Amino acid sequence: MGFLDRFEENAADSARNRAQKNMEKNLEYLRNLDDINVNRIIKEICDIKNSGLYNKLIKAATADKFSDDTSFLGDLPKHGIEILAYDNLRMGGLLTTIFTKSLITTKDTLTLYSFIESVYFMHKSPLEKEDMLNIYFSGLDERIIFALDNFNSVYFEELPEPTPDYFQALNKVKWENKTLFSKISELMLSIQDLVCENTGYTVWESTYAALEDLFVQFLAACNAVNNGRLGIGTEDTIVAYKTFFKLIKTDVTKYKAIPERITDLDNHGDYLVCKKCRTYYQIPEGESVGDYSDNCECGGKLKYLGSPAIK
Numbered sequence: 001m002g003f004l005d006r007f008e009e010n011a012a013d014s015a016r017n018r019a020q021k022n023m024e025k026n027l028e029y030l031r032n033l034d035d036i037n038v039n040r041i042i043k044e045i046c047d048i049k050n051s052g053l054y055n056k057l058i059k060a061a062t063a064d065k066f067s068d069d070t071s072f073l074g075d076l077p078k079h080g081i082e083i084l085a086y087d088n089l090r091m092g093g094l095l096t097t098i099f100t101k102s103l104i105t106t107k108d109t110l111t112l113y114s115f116i117e118s119v120y121f122m123h124k125s126p127l128e129k130e131d132m133l134n135i136y137f138s139g140l141d142e143r144i145i146f147a148l149d150n151f152n153s154v155y156f157e158e159l160p161e162p163t164p165d166y167f168q169a170l171n172k173v174k175w176e177n178k179t180l181f182s183k184i185s186e187l188m189l190s191i192q193d194l195v196c197e198n199t200g201y202t203v204w205e206s207t208y209a210a211l212e213d214l215f216v217q218f219l220a221a222c223n224a225v226n227n228g229r230l231g232i233g234t235e236d237t238i239v240a241y242k243t244f245f246k247l248i249k250t251d252v253t254k255y256k257a258i259p260e261r262i263t264d265l266d267n268h269g270d271y272l273v274c275k276k277c278r279t280y281y282q283i284p285e286g287e288s289v290g291d292y293s294d295n296c297e298c299g300g301k302l303k304y305l306g307s308p309a310i311k
Contacts, residue, residue, distance in 0.1 A: 019193035026187035037238045038180070044245040045187065055195045057248050061118040061208050067126045079136040079261075080162055081145070085109040088167035103232075104170045104221045111215040112141055115244075116252060123253045131253075137262050138255035145222050149242040152250060166225065173221040176231030181220065184241060185213055216240045272302040 030038055048054040085106045092105030116135050121127060127135075139159075143151035146159045160166075175181075189209055217232075219240035224232045272283065272292055283289060296302050 016194065019190045022190035023187060023194065026183055026190065029183055030187065041184065041238060041241050041245075044241070045184075045191065048245065048248065049191050049195065053248060054191065056122055057118060058192065058196060058208055060121045061114065061211065063121065063125075065117060065121045065125065065127045067128070079141075081112075081141050082110065084162055084164060084167045088164050089171050103173055103175065104218060108214045108218045109167075109170075111211055111218060112144060114211060115215055115247060116140060116144075119248055119250065119252050122248075123251050130257075133257040133262055134253070134255060137257040139258055139261075140252060140255040144219070144243065144247065146226060148219060148223055148226070148239050149246055151243065152246065169225045169230065170221055172230050173224055174231060177233045180234045181217070181232075181237040181240075184237070185216075188212065212244075216244055219243050 027042065030042055048057075089104060089106045089109060092107030113135065117127065120131060120135055124131060139156050140151070142159050142162060143154060143156065145162070147154040192209055216237075217240070220232045220236040223236040223239045224230065272289065283292070292302070294302055
């Protein structure tokens with residue numbers, strides 16, 4: 001074994017030991033809270049780590065989920081929750097964080113679909129058009145937003161209608177008590193380091209860690225708004241993580257697209273869609289596709305998705 005090999009091995013051992021110590025430190029802090037709900041969260045975390053489920057989730061979240069032919073992605077118009085998010089929330093990113101102090105943005109909302117796609121992919125791969133219709137038009141998104149950790153048992157008819165007012169409330173949500181969220185997030189990060197190291201994945205080379213934090217934060221914000229509050233507290237963090245763990249243990253392929261929601265898919269407006277990141281850009285009335293660049297912010301190419309009248 002050469003010097004560089006020994007150096008890399010020692011560095012890997014050091015990183016693994018550091019992650020193990022961080023995990024144990026955060027577990028000790030959480031256990032000392034002596035809270036029955038926190039203890040249940042700890043058990044869930046240990047279960048998904050030891051069962052290999054967390055390993056599978058991270059691999060799914062960072063995998064290419066589609067076959068070589070992804071042309072069907074350009075034929076999928078926006079769905080209700082996405083439209084409401086684009087219309088009522090700020091886009092997200094560095095400038096939003098600096099200048100507007102917005103906590104929940106459009107990008108945060110769309111992490112919901114990133115995780116539904118990843119969990120779906122864990123049960124069926126690659127993802128095809130029918131799968132995407134199930135993901136976007138089954139109502140699972142609304143179940144999660146409004147019922148959270150009861151998403152698998154609530155009657156769909158009992159859910160409220162998504163409205164602009166709901167998303168405008170999400171736009172105003174702030175952290176009231178972030179301590180528990182921060183501690184659990186630190187714990188999850190150390191576990192990510194451990195499980196990724198064992199499978200050849202490196203968290204720092206992916207966006208997974210940030211994606212998980214934004215998703216759980218979005219769930220916590222939903223729980224606050226569902227209960228008539230604009231401040232996210234400890235209770236919301238607990239419900240958010242319970243929802244997260246239930247989702248990744250659920251076979252979401254059983255949620256099928258609602259026929260009434262997909263019979264009229266061609267009756268959409270004019271959009272540009274990126275076939276790489278699947279972000280949609282609506283073309284306002286009075287403007288044309290020629291007014292826009294062919295390139296998405298992610299570096300992908302934009303495809304025109306016109307209304308039937310001008311196709």
